[in-house]
Amino acid sequence: MANGSTRAPAQVPPGVQCxxxxxxxxxxxxxxxxxxxxxxxxxxxxxxxxFDYADVFGGELxxxxxxxxxxxxxLLALRPDFTSLLAKIAAGRLAQRPAPLRLYYSGEVLRYxxxxxxxxxxxxxxxxxxxxxQRVAADAEVLAIAAECLEAAGVDAGxxxxxxxxxxxxxxxxxxxxxxxxxxxxxxxxxxxxxxxxxxxxxxxxxFPGGGxxxxxxxxxxxxxxxxxxxxxPGGAGPGGDPAASPSAx
Numbered sequence: 321m322a323n324g325s326t327r328a329p330a331q332v333p334p335g336v337q338c339x340x341x342x343x344x345x346x347x348x349x350x351x352x353x354x355x356x357x358x359x360x361x362x363x364x365x366x367x368x369x370x371f372d373y374a375d376v377f378g379g380e381l382x383x384x385x386x387x388x389x390x391x392x393x394x395l396l397a398l399r400p401d402f403t404s405l406l407a408k409i410a411a412g413r414l415a416q417r418p419a420p421l422r423l424y425y426s427g428e429v430l431r432y433x434x435x436x437x438x439x440x441x442x443x444x445x446x447x448x449x450x451x452x453x454q455r456v457a458a459d460a461e462v463l464a465i466a467a468e469c470l471e472a473a474g475v476d477a478g479x480x481x482x483x484x485x486x487x488x489x490x491x492x493x494x495x496x497x498x499x500x501x502x503x504x505x506x507x508x509x510x511x512x513x514x515x516x517x518x519x520x521x522x523x524x525x526x527x528f529p530g531g532g533x534x535x536x537x538x539x540x541x542x543x544x545x546x547x548x549x550x551x552x553x554p555g556g557a558g559p560g561g562d563p564a565a566s567p568s569a570x
Contacts, residue, residue, distance in 0.1 A: 335433065335441030347444070351426060353472040354446050358424040361465055363448050366423045368405040371398045376408055384431040400431035406449050419452025 332338065339347055355365075374387045374397040381404075385397040399405055402425045410421055426446040433439040448465065450458045 334435065335439070337440060337442050337444070350473050351446065354469050355424070355426070357465060357468045357472050358448055361422070361461070363422040363424040366406065366409065366425055367427070368399070368402060368409060368425065370427075371396050372405060372408070373397070377401070377404050381431060384433070386430050386432065398430045401429055402427075402445060402447060403449065406451075410449075410451050420458070421451040422448070423451070424448040 359365075374382075374385060374395040377385050377397055377400055381400045385400045387395060387397040390396045406423060406425065410423075414421060424447065427444070429443050429445055430441055431443070433441055448462070450462060
């Protein structure tokens with residue numbers, strides 16, 4: 321008997337995950353492939369704290385956080401996503417770094433999800449944030465990185481066509497979340513197209529120039545229009561434990 325209910329001694333709480341053996345090796349292999357893509361575009365790893373003050377996680381996430389009172393009486397919360405933490409760090413510790421900032425992260429987040437099949441409270445996420453610079457260029461860069469991550473992870477090409485091609489049945493026109501009428505005064509160094517074979521433009525080892533603080537909802541809509549499975553959580557955070565589907569801009 322524990323907390324008023326009976327359970328087996330080895331039983332774990334609902335909504336948490338455990339990976340062992342082949343499962344753990346497969347996850348690690350995907351992580352390594354995705355990290356190689358991130359770092360190939362000159363993104364730097366950032367490892368934010370596992371918990372922070374609860375008021376850092378506002379909005380719709382606030383009611384879904386696992387919060388607790390610290391020894392000093394402060395109200396703290398386990399991180400329910402990464403974007404809020406990265407925004408705080410970028411505005412503080414990294415404030416003097418020149419823009420654009422290219423950061424990637426990986427790790428567990430915890431947030432309450434109503435009990436139903438396939439939903440987890442403990443989620444593993446990998447993603448990236450592109451902060452500062454030109455917005456349209458940032459959207460283009462993030463979409464290109466997402467496609468490269470999926471290819472590196474061995475995702476079926478039918479889910480994400482290479483070279484920017486649309487999947488069969490996808491709507492025509494620009495994806496929602498990207499401007500329908502792109503401005504004519506884009507920076508002269510913004511690539512006008514992507515190679516048809518999906519490779520990066522010559523001379524662009526660090527990704528597209530520019531960068532931008534891009535709203536994750538817009539990037540999510542754009543990726544979904546291209547047939548991608550994009551994280552549903554705020555800030556481009558990944559869904560139930562698929563580290564290959566999480567590149568985002570925040």
